[in-house]
Structure formats: C-alpha cells, structure tokens
Amino acid sequence: MITETREIEVLIKELSKKTGRSFSVSSRELWEYLHAESYEDDLFTLNDVLSSDYLLLHELVEIECLKEKGLEITSRVTVENPEVVYRCHLDALRAELLMALQENDTEWVWKRLRDAESYLEDKNLPSELREEVVEILVKFGREVDDH
Numbered sequence: 001m002i003t004e005t006r007e008i009e010v011l012i013k014e015l016s017k018k019t020g021r022s023f024s025v026s027s028r029e030l031w032e033y034l035h036a037e038s039y040e041d042d043l044f045t046l047n048d049v050l051s052s053d054y055l056l057l058h059e060l061v062e063i064e065c066l067k068e069k070g071l072e073i074t075s076r077v078t079v080e081n082p083e084v085v086y087r088c089h090l091d092a093l094r095a096e097l098l099m100a101l102q103e104n105d106t107e108w109v110w111k112r113l114r115d116a117e118s119y120l121e122d123k124n125l126p127s128e129l130r131e132e133v134v135e136i137l138v139k140f141g142r143e144v145d146d147h
Helices: 005-018 025-036 046-050 053-068 082-102 104-117 127-147
Strands: none
Touching: 005 025, 005 127, 025 046, 025 053, 025 104, 046 053, 046 082, 082 127
C-alpha cells in the first residue's frame, strides 16, 4: 500500500507527465481529502485511487475544483459542502472518462457510467445537477459507441 508522502508526490508527478497537465494539489491535500469524512460510502479505497491513473486524475481534478471555489481541503470539506463537492465530482468524472476514452479503455468508461447511473438515485444529488448527470451518461455512452 502506498502511504508515504514522497510516494504520493511521485504518483502525482508521473500522472502530470502522462497527461501533460500540472496539478496544484499537494500530497498532503490528496491524503486529507481521501481520508475526509463523507456522507456516503466511497466506492474506492485509498489504494484503489493511488493505483489507478483514472481515479487519481479524478481526485486531483476534484480537489483542484474545490480549491478554485475557495474551499480549504480539510477532513470536513465533504460533509460541510456537499453540493459543491458533487459539482466538482461531476467535473472530475468528465476528466476521468475523457482520459479513459483517449486510452480506448471502453470497459472502464462503461464501468464508471454504470456507477454514474446510480447518482440519479442518490438523495444527496442536488436537483439542479440531475440533468448534468444525464448529459454525462448520454454523451459518454455515445462516444464509447463511436469508438
């Protein structure tokens, strides 16, 4: 299991090289966010996130989005800002799905679209984001079919 700050920094740098994108997330912020209190059960463990480029990208994009909205990454950021977190989560999901499509990993895209379908049943999904979830499902479902 990857737990050392230095190892996390290496993973972030490797993903940055791979994607050509620099991330403004420290290893401490990533660690804090992955251990933050949550209002729902997480699908993925810390080790899952740190061993998957798709999931790591997702978390980094989500954290950057939260920071851009002026939030500090603390152990309570999720439970204190559920609507903002959900919005950032959808932005991160788009980035993750785009990366998987670029790598022709349609199996991953379908898996994550099935996960996203469950968001429509989530009582914590802000009503104004419901349409956005549907748009993601339709858009990426079509893109996978076109591959």
